[in-house]
Amino acid sequence: MEVASLGFRTDVMLLEMGGSVVTDHGSHLVVRTPANPGFHWGNFLLFSASPQPGDAVRWSALFEAEFPEAKYRAFGVDGVAGLVGQTSEHEVLGVTAEVNTVLTADWLVPSVATPQAEIRALTGDVDWCQVLELDFACYGLPSDDDSRRFAERRVAGYRGLCEAGHGFWIGAFVEGHLRSGAGLFAVGSGLARFQNVETHPDFRRRGLASAVLHHATQRALLDLGVRTLVIVAAPDDPAIRLYRGLGFVDRERQVHLHKVG
Structure with missing residues (x-):
């Protein structure tokens, strides 16, 4: 299966680089991340088209066969237009459709602000522990041991x-203290994908995220041979305005069908 969606293509490339196993079944891909079985979007099925009448039963059976212990359901829909398919099939699957925006840029608009912060790449255990702490500050502490793991x-x-x-x-x-951060990874073909752009709730609107994105972009263009930057955001996420202001342009719609277990 050839993946048309730039969003899913970079998702899958990044997962494979991290050790995930991707199996091509022609009409769909099975993506499996043995190192993190609780990661829904590291253990999912990616279909070549949105669900049509009668697909829900087949999709459900395929997911259960691949992930028999999973209580959740996670299906990606390839494509660029954000087509979610038949809502009646969503009801049978028990999933909710989420359509995100895939944005790209070749470079970023220069920033005039100079935030009061040290902007640098992470190094060492202390820095990486702070990535986890920032994630918890943004989204709340995990409610159970599985979520923390x-x-x-x-x-x-x-x-x-x-x-x-x-x-x-x-x-x-x-x-x-780490107050904003993001990852940027080269995934081949001149593409680089941003991951987890986060800013501590108490330190927003200070230009920290913008500075992080600029610094990452400069390094990627110079050191990784990157030509196109890719970032994904929910259309109602306030951060999407920041991305557009930096020069990112809407390119695609990416469809996830998901049920939390």
């Missing part, structure tokens, strides 16, 4: 990609 494994995966030379994680440090 998922978060820890995901951060460890990103660290592994950085240490393998596939990219870097840039942070904005205020008085030694």
Whole structure:
């Protein structure tokens, strides 16, 4: 199966670089991340088209066969137009459709602001522990041990990609504390994908995220041979205005069908 969506193509490339196993079944891909089985979007099915009448039963059976222990359901729909398919099939699957915006840029609009922070790549255990702390500050503490293990494994995966030379994680440090950060990884064909752009709730609107994105972009263009930057955001996420202001342009719509277990 040839993936048309730039969003899913970079998703899958990044997962494979981190050790995920991707199996092509022609009409769909099975993406499996043995190192983090609780990662829904590391363990999912990607179909070549949105669900049509009668597909829900087949999709459900395929997912159960691949992930028999999973209580959740996660299906990606390839394409660029954001077509979600038949809502009646969503009801049978028990999923909710989420359509995100895929944006690209060749360069970023120069920033005139100079935030009061140290902008640099992460190094060492202390820095990477702060990535986890920032994630919890943005989204809340995990409610159970499985959720915490998922978060820890995901951060460890990103660290592994950085240490393998596939990219870097840039942070904005205020008085030694990580207050904003993002990863940027080269995935081949001149593409680089941003991951987890986060800013501590108490430190927003200070230009920290913008500075992080600029610093990461400069390094990627110089060191990784990148020609196109890719970033994905929910259309109602306030951050999308920041991305557009920096020069990112809407390119595609990316469809996820998801049920939380």
